[in-house]
Amino acid sequence: MYSAMFRCASRGESGCDVALPLDEVVYRCPRCGGLLEVVHDLVPLSMRSGSDWCALFDARWGATRAPYDSGVWAKHEVVAPHVKRDNVVSLHEGNTHLMLAKRYGADLGVEQVYVKQCGTSHTGSFKDLGMTVLVSTVNQMIADGKKIPAIACASTGDTSAALAAYAAVAGIKAIVILPRGKISTAQLVQPLANGAQVLALDTDFDGCMRIVQDLAERDGVYLANSMNSLRLEGQKTVALEIVQQLEWSVPDWVIIPGGNLGNVSALGAGFQLLNDLGIVRKKPRICVAQTAHANPLYVSYTRDFAPLEPVAARTTLASAIQIGNPVSFAKAVRALRACDGVVAQATEQQLADAAARADRYGLFTCPHTGVALAALEQLVERGLVKPEHRAVVVSTASGLKFTDFKVGYHEARLGGVAPRHRNVPVELPADYAAVRDEVRRGLGA
Ligand SMILES: *Cc1c(COP(=O)(O)O)cnc(C)c1O
Numbered sequence: 032m033y034s035a036m037f038r039c040a041s042r043g044e045s046g047c048d049v050a051l052p053l054d055e056v057v058y059r060c061p062r063c064g065g066l067l068e069v070v071h072d073l074v075p076l077s078m079r080s081g082s083d084w085c086a087l088f089d090a091r092w093g094a095t096r097a098p099y100d101s102g103v104w105a106k107h108e109v110v111a112p113h114v115k116r117d118n119v120v121s122l123h124e125g126n127t128h129l130m131l132a133k134r135y136g137a138d139l140g141v142e143q144v145y146v147k148q149c150g151t152s153h154t155g156s157f158k159d160l161g162m163t164v165l166v167s168t169v170n171q172m173i174a175d176g177k178k179i180p181a182i183a184c185a186s187t188g189d190t191s192a193a194l195a196a197y198a199a200v201a202g203i204k205a206i207v208i209l210p211r212g213k214i215s216t217a218q219l220v221q222p223l224a225n226g227a228q229v230l231a232l233d234t235d236f237d238g239c240m241r242i243v244q245d246l247a248e249r250d251g252v253y254l255a256n257s258m259n260s261l262r263l264e265g266q267k268t269v270a271l272e273i274v275q276q277l278e279w280s281v282p283d284w285v286i287i288p289g290g291n292l293g294n295v296s297a298l299g300a301g302f303q304l305l306n307d308l309g310i311v312r313k314k315p316r317i318c319v320a321q322t323a324h325a326n327p328l329y330v331s332y333t334r335d336f337a338p339l340e341p342v343a344a345r346t347t348l349a350s351a352i353q354i355g356n357p358v359s360f361a362k363a364v365r366a367l368r369a370c371d372g373v374v375a376q377a378t379e380q381q382l383a384d385a386a387a388r389a390d391r392y393g394l395f396t397c398p399h400t401g402v403a404l405a406a407l408e409q410l411v412e413r414g415l416v417k418p419e420h421r422a423v424v425v426s427t428a429s430g431l432k433f434t435d436f437k438v439g440y441h442e443a444r445l446g447g448v449a450p451r452h453r454n455v456p457v458e459l460p461a462d463y464a465a466v467r468d469e470v471r472r473g474l475g476a
Pocket residue numbers: 156157158189190257288289290291292293294295351352397399400427428
């Protein structure tokens with residue numbers, strides 16, 4: 032009885048009324064060329080009360096068996112009702128820790144700072160949340176007899192890792208197109224290990240994106256980039272999980288790093304859904320954090336959300352958000368408007384120091400999470416995040432995927448960064464007295 036369709040995302044402004052089934056191979060509105068979005072039929076969803084939805088989701092949290100052991104598929108009805116259970120391709124994504132970083136919060140002067148650890152996941156980034164929905168849908172299309180030779184994506188690293196893993200589990204061919212020399216070794220090795228066809232091109236992400244769109248259009252490979260709005264359906268569960276983990280209450284702020292802007296669009300959709308289901312009657316304020324080296328949304332924001340002017344993204348430590356022409360710009364603006372949003376930007380110095388500062392309190396943050404943490408620091412300074420507020424920072428990837436960034440920081444080898452929180456090993460002879468003296472020095476004795 033639950034159902035969802037692709038609808039034209041600009042139908043609100045343009046009146047375009049395109050509606051297509053979710054197993055149609057289509058990424059843009061055939062009428063106006065705008066992005067599509069997944070729209071759920073709210074009538075059957077409304078048959079259950081808000082508190083009944085909460086009870087159902089609480090009963091499934093921590094399930095040990097498929098598909099409800101996954102945080103995404105535990106919310107099957109409101110995420111991807113079109114996918115039959117047998118076709119689900121899952122790697123136990125979601126249900127990530129919402130860490131109350133008490134000592135870090137105290138350092139910032141905010142009582143409740145939470146970090147939503149989306150990088151604690153099979154391939155080490157939040158991209159798993161969306162990829163399970165996309166690959167499951169394709170798996171079902173193939174089971175239904177559709178001819179799909181492969182799934183392809185352009186990637187700054189994490190999308191390709193997720194695509195390669197889920198495709199390998201399902202036995203579907205994956206093609207990943209990467210900007211040569213612009214992603215970490217750990218990110219490159221994941222799709223290689225999972226047997227994807229990896230094509231490294233002499234261009235940037237935006238250049239890869241143009242080519243993969245041509246491949247999808249002319250050669251029938253299925254496109255896995257976030258312009259494919261199926262992924263956003265899985266990613267929106269981050270909003271649902273945050274609220275569930277806060278005992279079904281809405282935080283004051285959610286701060287999220289943004290590149291192609293699919294994730295903030297998904298976050299906005301998640302909070303909208305929570306209101307539509309009658310689970311909450313409030314939205315948090317959202318802050319999108321961009322790197323100053325790839326900041327088209329920030330520039331637009333400072334001009335009252337002026338139309339997107341693509342920029343040439345410059346090299347940044349936050350490589351996964353080095354994107355100058357974000358595909359989900361319009362959806363992101365809509366999410367920000369609905370959530371009284373703001374946009375902040377961080378320099379290389381700020382993102383690197385913010386990441387290292389949080390690490391001192393037990394985190395192990397990736398550079399993109401560093402961008403969001405730097406934005407949090409700015410919001411506190413500006414008095415927007417107040418001491419009594421609950422602020423949630425979305426951590427998008429595991430720091431373990433970015434060891435070059437971590438090591439480079441502590442060895443003071445990152446260009447343009449003078450590290451404020453360095454920690455380096457002390458090399459000593461294997462001698463008790465030398466070790467004791469150094470330990471005493473370290474303890475301040
Ligand atoms: C993809 C990604 C982002 C950016 O998400 P968008 O949806 O492109 O805005 C941020 N951080 C990491 C680690 C990512 O992999």
